[in-house]
Amino acid sequence: MKQLYYIFKVSLDKSFKETIRYRFNFIAEIVTLYIVFMAMFLGLKSFGVYMQVPSVVLDQTLEGFVAGYFVWTIILFSYSDIAYGITRDAMLGTLEQLSMAPIRLYKFLIIRAICNLLINLIASCLILIIIMFSTDYFLSINIIILIIGILGGIFSVFCIGLILGGLALIYKKIQSFLNIIQFVVLGLVIPGSSTSTLSYLIPFRPSILIIYKAMLNNYSLKDLSLQEILYMLLNTIIYLIIGIIIFNRCEKVAKKKGLLGQY
């Protein structure tokens, strides 16, 4: 336990310090995501007005778009951090050191992803605040539900990260694949209230449904049903297990082929 505490402590410390020391990159990331959002938002708004969509419907759509973009940034940061992290460590020559830690590599990556999530949440919230002020769409967010939704479901996103990280261990450069995944994830965050079985099977989707209810329908803690929490936890646990199995398999292949640490 003490071991895990120290690993978590130094990982958080490092994430924080590197964010500050690579601040230009951090700021550029926020600015880029903001510009992309504004372009899409203004396009969507103009299109809605041009098509003479009733203002109530258009407002709901745009509010949903704001909320969806916020969730998308969280997902994007979370899975790409794991995958990019491995590529970066392979380049720096630190991957071997991480592989020689007393805990399995996947555990370390999850700990690091949690640390990065804490910092990325700051970035996502900053983007959300800037967006709300720029668009004049202020979402009334129940912070507790938002945190429950994100923390309860984020491990299913880590599953995507672990799978991509596993591929990065073997193939090193997976940038193109990551770009494709970005668009797939866009499909995940489309606002909607469908509670079909399929929606519960998609990674992070049960959490997204809870987050949207908190952001768009002023859901409070008492409105959250046990069933919703259960689906969210089951979804996240199952996907996390799948991610770990695939990552471990990739790690085994990398160790067998002598690819660990090569770039």
Added chain:
Amino acid sequence: MNAIEVTNLVKHYRDVKAVDDISFNIKQGTICGILGPNGSGKTTTIKCICNLIVPDKGEIKLLGKDHHEAYKYISALFEGNRNLYWRLTPRENLRYFAGLRGLGGKKLENQIDELLELFNLQNKRNVMVNNLSRGMQQKVAIAMTLICNTEIVLLDEPTLGLDVQTTIEIKNILRSIAKDMHKTILLSSHDMHLVQDVCEEVIVLNKGKIVVQDKVSNLLDMFSRMTYEIVLTEKISDELKMELKSYNNRFDIINDSIIELDLSSYDDIFPLIDYFKEKDITIKEFKQKEVNFERIYLEYTKEVN
């Protein structure tokens, strides 16, 4: 007690045999060099020991225990000054890598201070690694292996690209690590001076096989005993040079009046003197040559090639 025991280690990459059934032991508290040309299997062997590469066959024991929990016994530095985070300071890097091994607390902070002092990095403790010179980065990387507090330290090219001054500093530090901290060091290097000056034992690999494993002092003795320099009073003709070559292909003609020769036995000396006498060549000097490890290394790797 043996710190590292490798038995019948085999590793293929597709059809290429990177490590071909090698076995060796390294005693606790010694500095052993693992040498070989590029592609000889050094890095694969080291990474197998660290459990970063899974061998096809063979057994590896660290301090008598299976190597699958290598982190308990080994810390390693791979390929020179890599292994560090460039936007962290030396202190932060050391703290981070110690933390990865589950180490922390006030005691660790004191150890970090001691190591920074040992490596003469106190003044640079709060400077980001990317602003340090290559030599300093290298020292931080070696310090990183020591902060993990393991019995065995593996160093891959610890003096790669360093200036003479820093190399000397690192040599002294390595000696002190083995002597004062009682660590076992396995180092892989192309720097033969480093090996000669620092290592007690050496393993030379070529094409995945061990071509020699012995104490450095034994090898130096053996080679210096057998290598002679013959200085002649007069210049020798090209015709005679050819003749000398055909008499013994271990003649190395340095210039027109100096010849070097490796002898396999002392008994070869007298026929050789007779040969020169017969050819009417006067020998001015006949002396045992000082040998450096580079020569020994080339000799062993040449034979196999």
